[in-house]
Amino acid sequence: MIEQPPRFSDLESVRTSLADINYLADDGIAGVVYLADRLGKPVLVEGPAGTGKTQLAKSVAEMTGARLIRLQCYEGLDESKALYEWNYKKQLLRIQTEGDGASWSEVEDDLFSEEFLLTRPLLEAIRAEDPVVLLIDEVDRVEVETEALLLEILSDYQVSIPELGTVHARQIPLVFLTSNGTRELSEALKRRCLYLYIDYPDLEREREIVLTKVPGVDENLADQVARIVRSIRQLDLKKNPSVSETLDWARTLVLLGIEQIDAKTAIDTANVLLKYRTDIEKVVKEFAENPVELTGTGTGTGTGTDADT
Structure with missing residues (x-):
């Protein structure tokens, strides 16, 4: 194992540094990033699409001043495009x-x-002399045979090239693999990684994310957005709104000058938050039939604990 100084002094410094660049990490996220650095192990990040998995790798690269090397996975990806x-x-x-x-x-x-x-992204990351964060994005999209190409890199940080021999890493990159769970990954790959699951944030955290990421939004509107999105996710939808779609919706409301979300506003802008016609129809129906329950109209915008349970 290559000896190199740790990037982070402690867990709190990870969380603080991420917060400084507007990535709001809880203890679980900060802890895994800290351990990945200290143990020299890759991180497999799973969770619903749009919950900040890819952004985590980008933010870690930004806060450490490292170069981000990204391998975007897709069906049909092979050695010639990856290695x-x-x-x-x-x-x-x-x-x-x-x-x-x-x-x-x-x-x-x-x-x-x-x-x-x-050289392709994986080999580029191994040969890099400067600090690197390697992002292997949506690894669940590749075939099992292609997944096997990653094992040598993830365990030994090296690449074997028959004509040249084995290329060893000059420094240990921070490696993040993301998966939306479209298929089960192999045990061999999972065994080589630390595991992190990023789910939809709770009400308080999503409100804070909206306040941090959306210029011009006030606390009242951010609270309404977070509560309504939380209510929508409790419906039986084909695709729940992601955090990135929550932010798009909040930006839309700010641009339209909306200060208080009523049923009509929610219905008129539902296509920003939802991307399937059947989901939009279902949510529009719920807005029309239960405006108080979904939009909080007439219930105030306090931060009671009922929405958190």
Whole structure:
């Protein structure tokens, strides 16, 4: 294991530093980030889409001054896009240039050298000399065979290239893998990682997120937004509104000059918060039939404990 000084002095410094760049982390999130640094282990972050998993890696990179290297996963991702590939066009040109004047063994040694190697995000992170945060985003989208490519990197921080040998990390990057849970990840991958689940925030935290992230929003509107979104998530929807959609809705209300959300306002702007027609229809119906229950109209905007239970 490569010896390097810790990035964080204690758990509280992690939470404070994240808060300084407007990422509101609870003890669980801050604790896992702290342990990932001290133990030199990757972090597998699971949870619903839009709850801040990707932003966590971006925020850790920002607060540590590290370079963010991102591998966006998708179905069909393979070694040539994730790890490395050889520049075949350049190799062909070299073969044509050499002509008949050199032996094949000499040409072959030259062809499979650093000059012809195209690095992809995983290899780039391993070879980096400057501090790096590696984000492997939506790892659940790749096939199991591609997932296996990650194991050597996640356990030993090295990459094996048959033509060149083993490339060892020059420093240990902070690694974050995110998953929306579209498929079960392998035990081998999970075993190599610390685990963090980021769920939808509770009422108080979502209110605080809205106040932090949305310019011009006041406490009253932020409280209404958080309460209504919390009520909507309790319905049987195809897709619950994410935190990012909560923020979009709050920004929309500020732009429209809304100070008090009533049923009509909620219905007119539901398409900002929800992205499936069936969900919009269901929520609009609930707004129309139960405006007090969903929007809090007539109930005040205090921070009673009934919504937190």
